[in-house]
Amino acid sequence: MTHLPRTLVIVGAGFSGTTVAINLLRLSYWRPLRIVLLERAYRMGRGVAYADKDYPYPLNVPAGRMSLNSSDPLEFLKFAQQRLPGATADDFLPRSLYGEYLETTLHDAELASPPHVQLTKIHGDVCSIEHVGSKRSLRVELKDGSSFIADDVVLALGNPPPGHVPGTERLAGSRRYISDPWASPPQFEPGETALIIGTGLSMADAVLAGANATFHAISRRGLVPPSQTAFRHAGCDDDGAKLLRAASLSARRLMRAVRELTDEVQGRGGDWREAITCVRNLAPTLWHRLPQPERARFLRHARPYWDVHRHRLPQETLAKLHDLRRANKLHIHAGRILGFELVGEKISVQWRARGSDEIQTLLVDRVMNCTGADYNPIRSRDHLLRSLLAQGLATTDTLGLGLRTANYGALLDSRNRIVPNLYYIGPMLRADHWECTAAQELRIHAERLAHHLAAPAMAPVLATPRSAASLRGAANIAAF
Ligand SMILES: Cc1cc2nc3c(=O)[nH]c(=O)nc-3n(C[C@H](O)[C@H](O)[C@H](O)COP(=O)(O)OP(=O)(O)OC[C@H]3O[C@@H](n4cnc5c(N)ncnc54)[C@H](O)[C@@H]3O)c2cc1C
Numbered sequence: 001m002t003h004l005p006r007t008l009v010i011v012g013a014g015f016s017g018t019t020v021a022i023n024l025l026r027l028s029y030w031r032p033l034r035i036v037l038l039e040r041a042y043r044m045g046r047g048v049a050y051a052d053k054d055y056p057y058p059l060n061v062p063a064g065r066m067s068l069n070s071s072d073p074l075e076f077l078k079f080a081q082q083r084l085p086g087a088t089a090d091d092f093l094p095r096s097l098y099g100e101y102l103e104t105t106l107h108d109a110e111l112a113s114p115p116h117v118q119l120t121k122i123h124g125d126v127c128s129i130e131h132v133g134s135k136r137s138l139r140v141e142l143k144d145g146s147s148f149i150a151d152d153v154v155l156a157l158g159n160p161p162p163g164h165v166p167g168t169e170r171l172a173g174s175r176r177y178i179s180d181p182w183a184s185p186p187q188f189e190p191g192e193t194a195l196i197i198g199t200g201l202s203m204a205d206a207v208l209a210g211a212n213a214t215f216h217a218i219s220r221r222g223l224v225p226p227s228q229t230a231f232r233h234a235g236c237d238d239d240g241a242k243l244l245r246a247a248s249l250s251a252r253r254l255m256r257a258v259r260e261l262t263d264e265v266q267g268r269g270g271d272w273r274e275a276i277t278c279v280r281n282l283a284p285t286l287w288h289r290l291p292q293p294e295r296a297r298f299l300r301h302a303r304p305y306w307d308v309h310r311h312r313l314p315q316e317t318l319a320k321l322h323d324l325r326r327a328n329k330l331h332i333h334a335g336r337i338l339g340f341e342l343v344g345e346k347i348s349v350q351w352r353a354r355g356s357d358e359i360q361t362l363l364v365d366r367v368m369n370c371t372g373a374d375y376n377p378i379r380s381r382d383h384l385l386r387s388l389l390a391q392g393l394a395t396t397d398t399l400g401l402g403l404r405t406a407n408y409g410a411l412l413d414s415r416n417r418i419v420p421n422l423y424y425i426g427p428m429l430r431a432d433h434w435e436c437t438a439a440q441e442l443r444i445h446a447e448r449l450a451h452h453l454a455a456p457a458m459a460p461v462l463a464t465p466r467s468a469a470s471l472r473g474a475a476n477i478a479a480f
Pocket residue numbers: 011012013014015016017018038039040041046047048049050058059060061124125126127156157158159182373384425426427437438439440442480
């Protein structure tokens with residue numbers, strides 16, 4: 001019996017889309033398959049995280065924990081060692097090398113795939129997707145007017161730009177305001193003073209790119225991420241049960257259980273990062289267990305502390321930030337920004353330090369928004385996402401964390417029904433899984449989705465996403 005080729009369109013060729021394609025090519029699909037990988041940027045396999053930059057730009061995660069393949073955890077390291085023979089699993093390697101790894105692995109998987117599985121890479125900007133016929137197919141339309149009919153579509157749209165910072169509308173159109181550091185690479189003139197809004201990972205990237213400028217960085221609590229360490233994760237089976245019990249009760253009980261676990265780990269001479277990894281491995285199940293009002297409470301009270309311990313910096317990066325602080329080139333403030341005003345060639349920034357009533361003014365040459373990706377789909381300015389929401393083909397969770405999905409990332413519509421043949425993979429899975437940002441989590445979602453798509457008779461999608469237990473089985477997620 002001959003089969004017509006099935007067409008699978010993947011929108012977005014950052015880490016997630018590229019990894020889904022690689023898995024599908026490696027799985028040797030049983031019948032003719034055409035994979036169309038669509039990317040609006042000029043290079044595949046990069047996204048905002050792994051692009052080439054003309055300044056040092058290391059990964060935030062050591063090489064030994066960046067494989068895209070959970071069954072070969074050192075795959076990236078082995079690739080890197082072909083270029084950098086001395087590289088070790090604990091090294092923080094250049095982001096552009098990681099982009100090269102994604103591109104090369106895709107290319108190799110394409111070459112090794114059977115003749116009935118084809119990959120077509122196309123540069124284009126998808127602006128709409130809609131069902132056609134009896135809702136068994138989807139039409140994928142590009143901005144240039146071309147379109148594809150697909151049997152399945154995987155949306156891998158990635159990291160949205162940072163959200164709007166109130167008051168910055170007064171800076172609209174000024175080249176002195178950088179609203180998206182990933183779209184406009186930081187370019188600071190020697191001797192100038194800049195304000196960075198945010199004190200997290202993007203702040204570190206921006207500051208280290210701007211040698212010879214002076215920086216003020218402000219966030220509500222002024223928390224700077226701690227360093228990564230080369231700790232060894234010992235597993236946490238008994239502690240896991242305690243965490244799960246606590247999560248069924250309340251956010252407060254959960255946080256208390258996390259603190260107890262941290263104390264216990266440190267008490268036996270371990271590293272607190274081990275406890276965070278333990279919690280992270282269980283995060284989707286913990287998130288499912290937390291009652292809805294308790295999720296909101298967690299976000300209100302615990303999120304900044306969770307985020308700052310969870311997202312860490314390479315030791316070398318942190319040491320450079322300390323040096324800049326000692327040299328008075330970097331000032332970290334805890335406080336609230338009250339407003340901005342353009343004053344000639346400068347920007348005047350009013351702000352108030354945390355716990356103080358006094359209004360202070362900073363006169364700076366540039367302001368950069370480093371508050372991190374804004375994942376709330378309702379606020380998205382992306383034409384494709386807006387179109388999907390308007391058609392009811394996608395919906396957000398009540399906390400605005402991302403997109404609602406079922407098992408395998410199948411999108412849920414505005415009435416919480418599974419949208420046939422439309423899948424999502426990427427950081428907006430956090431609406432149902434909480435932790436879903438780093439390569440180590442996304443690779444597992446990519447593997448599961450590819451297996452589902454490649455199954456001879458695709459398993460039915462269940463409305464409730466499969467929880468962390470299955471993710472845990474696939475790999476232990478180490479710290480990012
Ligand atoms: C600055 C930064 C640094 C990071 N560093 C690390 C790290 O060191 N280690 C780690 O594990 N994780 C890191 N992360 C987490 C990161 O989210 C994931 O590792 C991963 O890059 C996410 O991949 P993605 O494919 O989901 O998104 P992205 O990499 O953002 O890719 C999405 C792609 O989709 C394309 N696209 C979007 N919409 C359309 C459309 N309509 N039509 C066509 N193409 C479209 C975009 O152009 C983009 O290339 C980092 C994230 C950021 C933002």
